[in-house]
Amino acid sequence: MNTFDPQQVLKITVDVPADKQEQFHRLWERILSDEADPFNLQVHAAQKLREDVKAEGGAALKRLYEIANGDTGQSGVVARFLAGLYNGTRFQFDLTDFRRLDDALFEDCMALLRMDARHCVQEVHTYFEDGGRKWEQMISDWSMDKKSTS
Numbered sequence: 601m602n603t604f605d606p607q608q609v610l611k612i613t614v615d616v617p618a619d620k621q622e623q624f625h626r627l628w629e630r631i632l633s634d635e636a637d638p639f640n641l642q643v644h645a646a647q648k649l650r651e652d653v654k655a656e657g658g659a660a661l662k663r664l665y666e667i668a669n670g671d672t673g674q675s676g677v678v679a680r681f682l683a684g685l686y687n688g689t690r691f692q693f694d695l696t697d698f699r700r701l702d703d704a705l706f707e708d709c710m711a712l713l714r715m716d717a718r719h720c721v722q723e724v725h726t727y728f729e730d731g732g733r734k735w736e737q738m739i740s741d742w743s744m745d746k747k748s749t750s
Contacts, residue, residue: 657715
């Protein structure tokens, strides 16, 4: 099967008699909507990937937020990671802290980071009702606000 190469796109100009314009438009739509067409397959695959990344990242965010409100060493790492996504200038995150996470939490962080970096449609705290207050409370609970001002 041929793969779609964006460098191989052609611009086509066609003169169509006015009385054939609607017929030509329907024919063109049929060509572009051909599900087996490599371009359409690639567009659908990209849409599916984007949906999967958002679903996985959203589910990971919910799990991570719950962990961040716990009281373990891993909870602290996750809280700092979430704070860094919330405001990276104010709360810098040490990437070597990922080494302290178990596999499942590390993968959740990567899923969230992938969603936030590649398909960011909103800030992480806005996925939660009253998220700004919740993030600031988490930051306060972990005394990150004191560290960021020293």
